[in-house]
Amino acid sequence: MSETTEAPPSDSPESADPAKAARRKLILRRVLLVGGGLFVLVGVIWGARHFIYGRYQQSTDDAFIQSDAITVSPKVSGYVDRVFVTDNQDVKAGQPLVQIDPRDYSAQAAQARAQIDVALASAAGVDAQIEEQFAAVDQARAQLLSARAEAELATREVVRYRPLAASGAETRERLAQLEAQAIQARAKVDAAQASLTASERRVATLRAQRQQARAQGEAARAQLSAARTDVEATILRAPVDGRIGNRGVRQGQFVQASTRLMSLVPAKSLYVVANFKETQLGLMRPGQPVTVEVDALDGVELHGVIESIAPGTGAQFSVLPPQNATGNFTKIVQRIPVRIAINAGPETRALLIPGMSVEATVDTRSAKAAIDAIRDEQERRNERARQ
Incomplete structure (x- = not known):
């Protein structure tokens, strides 16, 4: 005759309350389902946004603020009688900068x-x-x-x-x-x-x-x-509104004609030069909108448009362009300068300085059909060539 041994009671909550454990599993299953659904939804939204919008956004951080600085040089030679401006001073068009002894x-x-x-x-x-x-x-x-x-x-x-x-x-x-x-x-x-x-x-x-x-x-x-012109030329005036930079002239100094005395950075001619990779330029066209983020202005987005695209890569306009026909060749993605006009007010322009680093993002959706049109045209040409 065998004896029946009873198992000792377990101390775990699941053993004590099976219904409660089942409810927890159900809640966990629902959380996983909801989380997975949200993850899939976010992925679908991201994919749709990328397909509709994101893939047409071309960005680069190889971009800088530039300005067509004016070199202030005298037309006549002589001793500097007076210097009317100081370093980094804002000037107006027509304002006297330097006077050469007119006697x-x-x-x-x-x-x-x-x-x-x-x-x-x-x-x-x-x-x-x-x-x-x-x-x-x-x-x-x-x-x-x-x-x-x-x-x-x-x-x-x-x-x-x-x-x-x-x-x-x-x-x-x-x-x-x-x-x-x-x-x-x-x-x-x-x-x-x-x-x-x-x-x-x-x-x-x-x-x-x-x-x-x-x-x-x-x-x-x-x-x-001619003598009157030389007398008038003894006073150098600012050709445009801007800011004085790189001032090297001093009172009493003898200056020769056409020598650099200072630079004038125009206040209204600031623009961005963004060096995009050649693989990013397929859909870029002048007039497309651009978003510019300046490193010095955290959280501020500026807007602009593409003014023009350079007719060659930066390497082509260097002093010593590469000669790829000699020696070993390693393919390197080239960069092409793109000039971007900035749409900003006077207060913002006053904070922008040539040489500042920026990040530029171009919206190329306006030319999204260009690649298909080019591909179709080329296929028609190939078909005619085969015939």
């Missing part, structure tokens, strides 16, 4: 004015000589008329006395004397004609001298204009 150029302007006065006086003197010469021409013309009258009279006397001398009514000596007088009269006519010609040519010479004096006056006026 030498003012003296050149005064010399040019004196040359103009000399040329005007010379032209006035020649005009007076021309008026005098006109009187001399009239006098020479009157002398010519008188000489011609005398020659005509002498010729008639010779004609009248020649028959008389042949008949013996007059002596041959008298005829010879009249013939000599006629020859002298004709010579006087030639001399008077030559004098009249010389007087008339003298007028032409004086007119040429007057033209020369006027030309000298015009040259002096041109020199005066």
Whole structure:
């Protein structure tokens, strides 16, 4: 006869309350189901968002704020008389920056004015000589008329006395004397004609001298204009609104023309240059919207648009472009600069400095059909080529 041994009671809650353990398993199963459903839902939402929106967003952190800085250089050489600005100062268009000692150029302007006065006086003197010469021409013309009258009279006397001398009514000596007088009269006519010609040519010479004096006056006026331009150029003014940077000029310093004195960073010409990988540029087009995040402005998003895309990679415009046809070749994804215009107000632009690092994100959805169009076009070309 076997004895029945009873098991000792267990201390676990599940053994004490089987219904409670079942409820816990049911709750755990429901939590897992809900969690899994949420996970799947989030994955579906993320996948849909990526398919509709995310895959068309191209980002890069190889981007920087740039500006077309203006180099301030003098047009004339000289000693710096005054410097009106300090480092990092904001200036307005037309504001004086530097003044070069203008005394030498003012003296050149005064010399040019004196040359103009000399040329005007010379032209006035020649005009007076021309008026005098006109009187001399009239006098020479009157002398010519008188000489011609005398020659005509002498010729008639010779004609009248020649028959008389042949008949013996007059002596041959008298005829010879009249013939000599006629020859002298004709010579006087030639001399008077030559004098009249010389007087008339003298007028032409004086007119040429007057033209020369006027030309000298015009040259002096041109020199005066150039001297005035140099005097005005002794004051260097800001061409646009901006901020002074890299100021190297000091008062009393001698500067040469075209040497750098300082740089002016325009306040309204800030833009972003983002270097995207070549694999990101397939759908990029000018005019597409861009989101810009500046590292220095945490949590601030700026907006802009693509202005232009560089016509070559950065390597192509380097001083020593790579020569991939020589030696071993390792394929490296190239980067292409993209210029982005920033849409920001004056307060924000005042905080942006060229060289700051940014992250740019381009929305390329506007060109999402471009790849399909290119692929279809190429397939049509290939089909025509095969035919």
